[in-house]
Amino acid sequence: MTHDILLKNGFIVTMNKEKTIIPEGDIHIVDDKIVEIGENIKVPDPEYTVDAKHHLVMPGFVNAHSHLQQYFRGVYELMGDFFETNLPLEGYRRPEQMETLGLASCAEFIYGGCTTSMLVYTYPNGYANAVNEAGNRCIIAGDVEHVDLEKLKHGEFVYLPEKRDAAVKRAKDLYFNWHGKADGRITTLMCPKAPDMTEPEVYLDFKEFATEHDLYMTTHLSQSMREYRQVKKLYGKTPPQHLYDLGVMDEKLSGAHLTYGTAKDFQLIKEKGMAILHCHSVESPLIDWIDMGIPIGLGTDDYYHDMTDLIRKQRNGVIARGSKTGGYLGMINGSRRTTRPSFYKMFELATRGGAEVFGIDDKVGSLEVGKKADIITFNLMNPYITPTRDPITSVFLYGMPGDIDHVICDGNFLKKNGKLTTIKMKEALTKAQTTCDQIIDKFFAEHPEQEKIWREKANQ
Numbered sequence: 023m024t025h026d027i028l029l030k031n032g033f034i035v036t037m038n039k040e041k042t043i044i045p046e047g048d049i050h051i052v053d054d055k056i057v058e059i060g061e062n063i064k065v066p067d068p069e070y071t072v073d074a075k076h077h078l079v080m081p082g083f084v085n086a087h088s089h090l091q092q093y094f095r096g097v098y099e100l101m102g103d104f105f106e107t108n109l110p111l112e113g114y115r116r117p118e119q120m121e122t123l124g125l126a127s128c129a130e131f132i133y134g135g136c137t138t139s140m141l142v143y144t145y146p147n148g149y150a151n152a153v154n155e156a157g158n159r160c161i162i163a164g165d166v167e168h169v170d171l172e173k174l175k176h177g178e179f180v181y182l183p184e185k186r187d188a189a190v191k192r193a194k195d196l197y198f199n200w201h202g203k204a205d206g207r208i209t210t211l212m213c214p215k216a217p218d219m220t221e222p223e224v225y226l227d228f229k230e231f232a233t234e235h236d237l238y239m240t241t242h243l244s245q246s247m248r249e250y251r252q253v254k255k256l257y258g259k260t261p262p263q264h265l266y267d268l269g270v271m272d273e274k275l276s277g278a279h280l281t282y283g284t285a286k287d288f289q290l291i292k293e294k295g296m297a298i299l300h301c302h303s304v305e306s307p308l309i310d311w312i313d314m315g316i317p318i319g320l321g322t323d324d325y326y327h328d329m330t331d332l333i334r335k336q337r338n339g340v341i342a343r344g345s346k347t348g349g350y351l352g353m354i355n356g357s358r359r360t361t362r363p364s365f366y367k368m369f370e371l372a373t374r375g376g377a378e379v380f381g382i383d384d385k386v387g388s389l390e391v392g393k394k395a396d397i398i399t400f401n402l403m404n405p406y407i408t409p410t411r412d413p414i415t416s417v418f419l420y421g422m423p424g425d426i427d428h429v430i431c432d433g434n435f436l437k438k439n440g441k442l443t444t445i446k447m448k449e450a451l452t453k454a455q456t457t458c459d460q461i462i463d464k465f466f467a468e469h470p471e472q473e474k475i476w477r478e479k480a481n482q
């Protein structure tokens with residue numbers, strides 16, 4: 023463990039509220055914290071000096087909404103039916119495989135500069151073990167959905183008490199077993215999965231639990247038309263109105279997606295100080311949310327966890343879509359000329375924004391004296407980035423995980439000179455590949471019709 027690091031001559035984007043940028047600056051780290059930021063910092067005898075010349079230095083990403091779905095890459099993306107493929111395939115995972123798979127997930131988060139990830143998953147223990155080993159930071163929840171998925175295939179919602187009780191226990195056990203562990207790098211939150219998949223009693227129970235233990239809550243909200251219709255049918259309201267009336271909507275709740283949110287929904291969210299976790303929906307009115315002052319985090323959600331790709335696509339989606347309330351300058355033949363949201367704003371949402379959503383912005387999300395040393399550096403010396411007048415713009419538009427040379431979390435190097443330090447990446451990925459092959463082979467052996475469809479799609 024390195025306890026004294028001097029990072030020299032970087033293009034430092036602090037992401038603090040004053041938007042301080044130091045074009046050629048230094049950061050001194052002692053143990054897990056930043057002790058000084060500025061120009062020409064003198065440290066007599068640092069244990070390690072990082073030459074950050076030609077690097078953009080910024081806070082590690084706070085990935086505000088993710089799952090571990092990447093294990094079935096190469097299958098999921100090709101198959102059309104969520105109920106016939108995705109859900110049954112996920113049912114073939116076993117909790118004991120999660121340690122192997124979790125380490126591969128940590129490798130991905132770290133490689134791409136996500137020093138903090140909020141993660142919702144069915145078997146979170148194995149992942150928490152992996153985080154403990156890998157050195158990154160996570161806010162983790164065991165989600166609770168308790169519908170009969172077989173019946174849901176045919177559009178029928180039947181809620182199962184045994185399934186609910188087991189998931190609730192798993193979620194609460196996670197708090198007792200992991201909250202505050204790994205030097206505080208692992209924290210937990212409560213996650214009723216979605217208002218159509220989870221009954222109101224669970225929301226209320228979790229709210230009570232969260233209040234008692236000072237935890238945040240998160241949920242999927244207005245994510246799908248199926249959810250929207252079911253909540254309307256059951257409660258005669260939109261999903262956000264349902265949660266508002268239940269009394270669980272407040273500044274400690276975040277909702278992912280809001281794809282089908284209405285103007286009234288957004289007003290309720292604003293009124294209660296609730297946050298929105300913006301993921302892959304380019305249809306969502308991001309600029310309107312920003313203008314309303316709703317707290318926003320950005321989450322990868324999906325099969326790969328590259329925040330640079332996410333924020334690029336989201337912004338381009340906003341450009342293509344425009345905004346209900348203006349702020350849209352225009353797009354000329356798909357060009358990158360536009361004003362909002364600015365590149366800087368997107369990076370802000372991907373760092374300090376996410377930290378604020380989960381109430382950890384006193385520790386992470388910006389580079390400031392006294393805060394945790396969660397820092398990433400993008401190498402600008404690539405022909406697709408340099409020359410540039412503005413490194414922020416260029417990293418935003420053209421940067422990728424492979425450009426991240428250093429990832430420091432809690433004062434420790436997790437990636438150094440482009441290589442992971444706490445995870446043997448080749449070994450971790452090889453083991454994950456073997457495990458995933460076993461899972462998918464078994465699934466295909468028992469669902470030959472699915473394998474047939476997959477083969478046709480993969481080879482077309």
Ligand SMILES: [Zn+2]
Nearest residue numbers: 089242278323
């Ligand atoms: Zn999600």
